[in-house]
Amino acid sequence: MTDGSELNQVLSGDGVGRAASSFPGKPPRHNAARGPGSRTGARAAMDKPKLRKHSEEEKVAKIKVIEEQIAGGKSTLKDAVKRVGISDETYYKWKRARAAAANPASVSGFSDAFGDLLKLEEENQRLRHSLAEKLRHENAELRRKLGLSD
Structure with a gap:
């Protein structure tokens, strides 16, 4: 059994002992410069996503520039955005929001889909009656030509 001093050396990181998870030949990290609880690199990026607020004028201007480049x-x-x-994705989101603002009646796709369904059902009934x-x-005409009576 080992005494507590060897375990203290491993945990404190002084000198001889190394933690079991360290790689052989690789020096231990020194995190003192960053301070406790601070993160760098990819972990820090995950904690605080980069948010950039665009005004409505900027959004409209950027959408117009993109559309002009594509139309021309x-x-x-992909290159234009x-x-x-x-x-x-942001381009499509902004474009969808702009279209919804321009046509507030079509904001909910459900009402449009329901209205379209009703129109199709009415047309279907009209076509069935016509057929x-x-x-x-035609049946009456054929019966008349064949000499069959109703």
Whole structure:
């Protein structure tokens, strides 16, 4: 059994002993410069995402620039959004929000879909009645030509 002094050396990091998870030949990290609880690198980026607030005017201006570049055939969507400094997901989100603001009646897709469904059902009923009338007329004409009575 080992005495407590060897264990204290391993835990405190002085000198001889190393923790079991350390890699052989690799010096221990010195985190004193960062201070307790601070993080650097990828971990810090995960803690605080980079947020950039754009005004509505900036959003509209960037969307117009992108659309002009695409319409003019100067670049693809991916290149255009990269040039203005946003992602393609952000472009689509802004564009969808702009369309919703321009047409507030279509904000909820459910009401549009329901209205379209009702129109299609009405057209379907009209076409069914028209087809039934046409078939009745053709059937009566054939019976008359064949000499069959109703």
